[in-house]
Amino acid sequence: MNNYNAISEDIIAQLRDAVSGKLYVGDEVNEDFFHDEMPIYGEGYPDCLIDAQSTEDVAAIMKICNENKIPVIARGAGTGLTGAGVAIKQGVMINMQTMNKILDYDLDNMVVRVEPGVLLHDLAEDCLSKGYMYPPDPGEKFATLGGNVATNAGGMRAVKYGTTRDYVRGMKVVLPTGEVTDFGAVISKSSTGYSLKDLMIGSEGTLGIITELTLKIVPAPKTTISLIVPFENLNDCIGTVPKIFQANLHPQAIEFMERKIVLASEKYIGKETFPKNIEGTDANAYLLITFDGDDEEEIYELMERAAEVLTENGAIDVLVADTPAQLKEAWAARSSFLEAIESQYELLDECDVVVPITKIPEYVEFVNKEAEGYMFDVQSFGHAGDGNLHIYTLSNEADKLDQFKDEVNEFMYVIYKKAYDLGGKLSGEHGVGAGKLKYLKDFEGDINTDLMRGIKRVFDPNMILNPDKVIGVN
Numbered sequence: 253m254n255n256y257n258a259i260s261e262d263i264i265a266q267l268r269d270a271v272s273g274k275l276y277v278g279d280e281v282n283e284d285f286f287h288d289e290m291p292i293y294g295e296g297y298p299d300c301l302i303d304a305q306s307t308e309d310v311a312a313i314m315k316i317c318n319e320n321k322i323p324v325i326a327r328g329a330g331t332g333l334t335g336a337g338v339a340i341k342q343g344v345m346i347n348m349q350t351m352n353k354i355l356d357y358d359l360d361n362m363v364v365r366v367e368p369g370v371l372l373h374d375l376a377e378d379c380l381s382k383g384y385m386y387p388p389d390p391g392e393k394f395a396t397l398g399g400n401v402a403t404n405a406g407g408m409r410a411v412k413y414g415t416t417r418d419y420v421r422g423m424k425v426v427l428p429t430g431e432v433t434d435f436g437a438v439i440s441k442s443s444t445g446y447s448l449k450d451l452m453i454g455s456e457g458t459l460g461i462i463t464e465l466t467l468k469i470v471p472a473p474k475t476t477i478s479l480i481v482p483f484e485n486l487n488d489c490i491g492t493v494p495k496i497f498q499a500n501l502h503p504q505a506i507e508f509m510e511r512k513i514v515l516a517s518e519k520y521i522g523k524e525t526f527p528k529n530i531e532g533t534d535a536n537a538y539l540l541i542t543f544d545g546d547d548e549e550e551i552y553e554l555m556e557r558a559a560e561v562l563t564e565n566g567a568i569d570v571l572v573a574d575t576p577a578q579l580k581e582a583w584a585a586r587s588s589f590l591e592a593i594e595s596q597y598e599l600l601d602e603c604d605v606v607v608p609i610t611k612i613p614e615y616v617e618f619v620n621k622e623a624e625g626y627m628f629d630v631q632s633f634g635h636a637g638d639g640n641l642h643i644y645t646l647s648n649e650a651d652k653l654d655q656f657k658d659e660v661n662e663f664m665y666v667i668y669k670k671a672y673d674l675g676g677k678l679s680g681e682h683g684v685g686a687g688k689l690k691y692l693k694d695f696e697g698d699i700n701t702d703l704m705r706g707i708k709r710v711f712d713p714n715m716i717l718n719p720d721k722v723i724g725v726n
Contacts, residue, residue: 254715254725256341257321259299270312273303273350285327285345286338289392289590292601292657293335293687298325298345305350307424307432307463314461315430317344318714324428325718326461328369328399331392333602334685336403336456341719348398351463354378361438363421364469368398368462375467385472387413389505390681391587398462403683404454408505408586411637412544413470415681417453424464425452428712438466451707456683457718459711473544475551476504478582480571481562482527482535486510486620488566489537490613493636496541497609499561501554506637507540507586508612513593513631514538517585520592525581530568539567539636540586589633589642597646599628599653601660603688605671606640606680618670619643626659627652640680643667668695684722692723 268275276282277300286295304310310326317324323343330337339345352369364386366375372386373393379386389407390400399405401423406415422436436442436449452459483489490508511534514526528535541558545551559570573582593600607615616632623630627647634641645660668678672695678684684692693701704723708715715725 254719256323256343256716256719259322259343263316263320263322264300266316267300267302267313267344270316271302271305271309273305273309273347275303276301281345284330285347288330288332288335288337290333290335290600290602290687292599293338293685294340296339297342298339299342301345301347303347303350304463307426310346310426310461310463311430311432313344313346314426314428314717317716318429321714321716323716323719326398326457328396328402329371329394331395332399332403332685333604333682334679334687336683336685336718336721337399338686340686343716346461348461349396352396355464357382357469358438359384362469363438363466365464365466366397367464368396368401370397371395372397372400379469380472383472384469386419386467386469388416388419390416391590393587397465397467401453401462401465402455402457403681406635406638406640406681408507408542408635410635410640411506412502412504417450419468420449420453420465421468422466423449423452423462425460425462427460428714428717436466440468454683456685456722458708458722459717461717474546475548476542476544476579477551477555478573478579479539479541479555479558479562480526480573480582481539481541482530482568483537483539483566484533484535484568485566486537486616487613489539490616490636492539492562492565492567493612494610495561495565496558499557501543501558501561503558503637504542504544505540506635507633508636509538509540509586509589509633510631511536511538513589513633514585516596516631517588517592520595521584521588523581523584525585527569527571533568535568540582586633593631593644593646597629597648598650599647599656600644601664602642602644602682603664603667603678604634604640604642604680604682605668605676605678606638607671607674607676609636609639611674611676612636612639612641615670615674615676616641619667622663622666626663627655628659635680638680639676664691665694686721689720689722689724
C-alpha cells in the first residue's frame with residue numbers, strides 16, 4: 253500500500269512557477285475531468301489540473317511530484333472505458349489536450365510527427381488532405397492520439413492494417429522521475445535491445461508520459477466499397493467470417509452486430525440504413541464489410557467474390573455502398589452504437605474481450621446463453637475480422653445499482669474465463685485501467701503479473717504515475 257503526500261500550498265506554488273500552462277485548483281477544475289465514458293467505475297477528483305504546453309512543462313511537474321511523492325495522471329480527451337483516465341488517488345492531473353499540434357510531415361519516410369493531444373479525427377482529415385491515410389481507426393474519433401497509443405486502441409481497420417502499435421515509429425517520453433528520453437525512431441525496424449517503445453504502447457500512462465509521437469502513414473486508397481450483409485441468425489453471420497479470410501479477400505474491416513443494437517442506433521441517429529426484412533425473411537444479425545485499394549476493377553471483383561461466399565454461407569442479401577454518401581450512411585449506425593446505448597440505459601458496463609476468429613460464434617452463443625440468468629440485458633457487437641468483441645451489460649433499474657454491480661462482476665468472471673479457455677485475452681483495445689484490474693490478476697496468472705509489477709517498479713520506483721491502474725503493486 254503506497255502512502256502519498258498531500259499537495260501543500262508550497263507545492264502548488266512550485267508547480268505554478270515551473271510551468272507555462274495554466275493551473276487550476278479545487279472548484280476551478282471542471283467536473284468533466286472527474287470521470288471517463290464509463291461512469292460505473294466512479295469518479296476521482298484531482299487536487300489540481302495543469303494544462304501542459306510542452307515536454308518541459310511535463311518534466312517539471314513530474315520532477316516536483318516525484319520528489320514529494322504525489323500521484324500524477326496524464327489525461328487526454330477522457331473517452332476511455334475502463335477508468336484509466338480517472339484520478340482515483342487525487343493528486344495532479346496533467347491535461348494533455350493542450351499539446352495538440354501536428355508538428356510536421358516527413359513524406360520521404362512516410363511519417364508524421366504530432367503532439368499527444370491531437371485528435372484522431374484531426375490527424376485523419378489532415379492526412380487525407382495530403383493524399384495519405386493514418387490507418388488506426390478506433391470507434392471514438394475524438395480521442396487523442398496519446399490516449400490511442402496509451403491503450404493500443406485498434407479499431408475497425410485492424411484486420412487489414414494492424415493496430416496502433418504497428419504505426420508508432422518513435423516517441424518522446426517523460427519518465428516519472430522527470431527525466432526525458434526518446435524511444436524508437438523514424439526507422440522501420442530495430443533489434444536494438446528491448447523494445448522500450450513497445451512497453452509504453454498500451455501501458456495506459458503508468459510507465460511514462462508521451463509528449464511527442466512519430467507515426468507511420470500510408471498512401472490513401474483510391475477506392476473504398478462497403479457491403480451491408482443481413483443474416484437470419486447470428487451463428488451464420490459470424491460463422492461466415494473465417495470463410496472470407498479463407499477466400500483470400502483481404503477486407504479492410506469486418507464488423508458484426510445484432511438486430512437490436514442496429515435498431516437502437518438507427519433510432520438514435522434518426523435514419524434507417526440496414527434492411528430488417530428481405531422478401532419475408534427477418535434479418536437478425538449483420539456483417540458490415542469494407543474493401544479498399546487503388547484498382548477499382550480489382551475492388552469490384554473482390555466484392556463480387558465476397559458476395560458469392562456470403563450468399564453461399566447464409567446471407568439473405570448483399571447490399572453495396574460505393575459512393576461517399578452511401579459509405580457515410582452505412583457506417584453512421586455502427587459509429588453510434590455506444591451513444592445509442594448510453595441514451596437508452598441508466599446502468600451499463602462493458603468488456604472488450606478478444607478471441608480467435610474461428611471461436612467467435614461459440615463465444616457469442618455462450619455469452620448470450622449465460623446472460624439469461626441475470627437481471628441485465630446484454631448487447632454485443634464488435635470487430636469480427638480480428639475477434640475483438642464488445643459486450644455490454646445494460647439495465648434501467650438504477651435503484652438496484654449494488655445488485656447490478658455484483659451480478660455484472662459474476663458474469664464478467666464467467667465470460668472472461670470462457671474467453672481464456674478459447675485462447676483469448678481480457679482486452680483487445682480498451683485496456684485494463686482500474687475497472688478491469690482485478691480480472692487481469694486472476695486471468696494472466698502470477699508469473700505474468702509479477703513481471704508486469706517488476707516493469708512498473710523499474711520505471712516508477714515511487715509508484716506515483718497513474719497509480720492502481722493496469723497492475724496493482726503491493
